[in-house]
Each structure stands twice: as C-alpha cells, then as structure tokens.
Amino acid sequence: MGGPLERDQVILIVTSLIxxxxxxxxxIKEDFRQYPSYPNGYLIHLVLGFVAAALGAVAIPALMTKxxxxxxxxxxxxQQFRDVRKSERDSLKDLENTEFAYRGDAYIDGISKTFESRNYFSLIVALGCAxxxxxxDSKSSLINIISGAIVGFILIYILKRFSKGKTIGDISEVKEGKIEVKNHELFVDGIYVTNLLGTENASKLFQEEGRAVVIxxxxxHFRVTLENFGQRQAALFEATKTLGVKRYHFTRRDFNDGRVVIALVPIINDIDGLIEVVKKTPLLESSKKSPAVMKSNMVGRE
Incomplete structure (x- = not known):
C-alpha cells in the first residue's frame, strides 16, 4: 500500500508544509511576551508548528494513495496538542513564585489554550493548501503552488481575525492616577488602596517613585470583566513584568463606579509605558461573562 511519492505529491506536501x-x-510573534522562556520557548513552538503543518500536508496524499x-x-x-496545553500550564505555574507578581490561574489557562490553538492554525492552513x-490539479506546478499559497494566506488571515482577542484598552480608558499617602494609607485618585505603607520610608518611597494608573x-457592563480578580491580576502581572518592581505592587477596585487601580514602585519609572502595557493586557476568556463584551466594536484594535 502506498509506494514512492510522485513529483506532484512532493510539490503538494512541500508547499503545504511551508x-x-x-x-x-x-x-508566534503575537505570543512572544507570554512565553515562559526565550529563545527556547520560541524554538519549541516553531518545531511544534512545523509538525502540525506536516500532519496537515500529508493527510491528502495519504488519502489519495488509500x-x-x-x-x-x-x-x-x-492529543499531542492537548498535551502542549498541559505542559505550558505546568511550566507557567512552576514559574509563578519567580515572578514579581503572580500571573494567576485564569491568565495561565488562557495562555496555554492559546498555544494549543496556534498549532491547529498550522494544521488547518496546511490542510487547506493541500x-x-x-x-x-493543473499541469503547471507553478499554478498549483500559487493557488495553494493564496488559499493558505487567506486562511491565515481569517484564522487570525477569528482568534484575535480584545484587550483592556478596547473596553476602557487607562489614565495616570494621582498618588496620595495619608497616615501611611495609600490612595490613588481618591480610591483607597492599602494601609501596608507602615513606615516613613515606605510612604516616602511610594510618594517619590510610585506610579499608578486608573482603568x-x-x-x-464592562465592569463585569474589569473587576474580575483574574483580569486585574493579569494586568498587574503585565505591568510588573514590563517595568519591574522595586517594592510594593497593588491592584484595587472602586465598588461605586468600577474604576480599577494598578499601583507599584517600578524599577523602570515610565508612566507612558505603564499605561500602554495595561492597555494591551488581553481580556481573559474566563472573565467575559457579558455577551455585550464580545459584541463590542471599540476603536483601537489592530
């Protein structure tokens, strides 16, 4: 059963594989900041993508040769791709204690699902191309290659559009918050944050070097998503990972109007960078409880 591959089949497989x-x-570039390691994590997922593409590429020749x-x-x-999700989840959980702030279970679950789905991208695109x-089935190999490539890139575009998630910046405004310390209690734009600044040095540090944003x-109805603890933890993680933490990091919400505070004393004192990274924090699937969030067509998506 089977036999040597013909030239047309080799062209089909190679084109689909590429x-x-x-x-x-x-x-893979869209997922870069979520990677547990680089360049090793980068290489691992490239190889998995290659394997997924190979499976999609050989499926049609296999059927044609019975x-x-x-x-x-x-x-x-x-099943192997599902194991990828599990391994990513385990890897990220093992790294939790090494980070400035926890990613949180909700964020880790979203990241691991994303990595699994990206492999299906390669498989579907390669299969569609094949x-x-x-x-x-033109006599011209060039026509076959071009046709397969066109359909493949159309599928890439469709799949990217379909899977592209929203970010905090799509459903909210993110602005710099005014920091105040009263009797060793931290307030941001009048929102009580914490009373853990118990010493003069701590209070002085936050007043001089602390930075905060208010969402x-x-x-x-967007409050349902933004006030979710997992979502706030994800935003805090992205802020601390990007700017570092010299000392202290907090997230709080205002129960009255739904404002969310991210406050920290960063290593890199860049308020514009803090605003931008909070805006680009992905909205977690587990925090989307309202259908209106999914139907939003807010300006700002890339």
Missing part, C-alpha cells in the same frame, strides 16, 4: 509553518511563524492508517495520526496529533492544490470602564 505555508503551514509560516502560519505559526506569523502568529493509506487510511496514516490519516489516523491526525487524532494522535490532536486540498486546494489537489483540486486545481475607567467605557460602559457599565
């Missing part, structure tokens, strides 16, 4: 791997390369056993490897691949080449939900 386009499918490109799909992972394009999307090698149905080979197609069953697709089910094995899906099917296209098989259907076109204002654009609509009332």
């Amino acid at each position: 386009i499918g791997t490109l799909a992972r390369i394009i999307t 090698n149905f056993i080979a197609v069953t490897f697709l089910t094995l691949a899906i 099917i296209t080449i098989q259907l076109v 204002f939900p654009r609509q009332e």
Whole structure:
C-alpha cells in the first residue's frame, strides 16, 4: 500500500508544509511576551508548528494513495496538542513564585489554550493548501503552488481575525492616577488602596517613585470583566513584568463606579509605558461573562 511519492505529491506536501509553518511563524510573534522562556520557548513552538503543518500536508496524499492508517495520526496529533496545553500550564505555574507578581490561574489557562490553538492554525492552513492544490490539479506546478499559497494566506488571515482577542484598552480608558499617602494609607485618585505603607520610608518611597494608573470602564457592563480578580491580576502581572518592581505592587477596585487601580514602585519609572502595557493586557476568556463584551466594536484594535 502506498509506494514512492510522485513529483506532484512532493510539490503538494512541500508547499503545504511551508505555508503551514509560516502560519505559526506569523502568529508566534503575537505570543512572544507570554512565553515562559526565550529563545527556547520560541524554538519549541516553531518545531511544534512545523509538525502540525506536516500532519496537515500529508493527510491528502495519504488519502489519495488509500493509506487510511496514516490519516489516523491526525487524532494522535490532536492529543499531542492537548498535551502542549498541559505542559505550558505546568511550566507557567512552576514559574509563578519567580515572578514579581503572580500571573494567576485564569491568565495561565488562557495562555496555554492559546498555544494549543496556534498549532491547529498550522494544521488547518496546511490542510487547506493541500486540498486546494489537489483540486486545481493543473499541469503547471507553478499554478498549483500559487493557488495553494493564496488559499493558505487567506486562511491565515481569517484564522487570525477569528482568534484575535480584545484587550483592556478596547473596553476602557487607562489614565495616570494621582498618588496620595495619608497616615501611611495609600490612595490613588481618591480610591483607597492599602494601609501596608507602615513606615516613613515606605510612604516616602511610594510618594517619590510610585506610579499608578486608573482603568475607567467605557460602559457599565464592562465592569463585569474589569473587576474580575483574574483580569486585574493579569494586568498587574503585565505591568510588573514590563517595568519591574522595586517594592510594593497593588491592584484595587472602586465598588461605586468600577474604576480599577494598578499601583507599584517600578524599577523602570515610565508612566507612558505603564499605561500602554495595561492597555494591551488581553481580556481573559474566563472573565467575559457579558455577551455585550464580545459584541463590542471599540476603536483601537489592530
């Protein structure tokens, strides 16, 4: 059963493999800041993307040569990709105690699901490319390659658009907050944050070097997402990971109007950078309880 591959089949497999791997390369840059390690994490996911693309690329030739056993490897691949999610989740949880602030279980779950889904990108794109080449079946190899590549890139575009999540900046305004310390109690824009600044040195440090941002939900129902503890923890993590923490980091919410505070004493004292990183924090799937959040078409998405 099977036999040597013909030239047309080799072209089909190689073209699909290249386009499918490109799909992972394009999307891997979007996940860069979430990686547990670099460049090792980068390499691991590139190789997994290549494997996923290979599975999608060989599925059609396997069917055409009646090698149905080979197609069953697709089910094995899906299980392997699910293991990728588990390994990423375990890896990120192992790193929790080494970070300035915890990512939180909700953020870790979202990251691990993202890594799993990116491998399906490669598989679907490679499979679509292979099917296209098989259907076109032109005598010209160039026409077959171009047709497969066009469909492959269209699929990449569609999948990226479909899977692109929103960020905090899509549903809220993020502005610098005014820091005040009264009797060793920290306030930001009048919102009580903490009473843990118990010494003169701590109070002075936060007054002189502390930075804070306040997140204002654009609509009332966005409070459901922004006030979710996992979502606030994710924003705090991104802020501390980007700017570092010299000492102290807090997140609090105002129960009256839904404002959320992120406050810290950063190593890199850059308020514009703090605002930007909070805006770009992804909205977690687990925090989206309102259908209105999903239907929002706020300006600012890339």
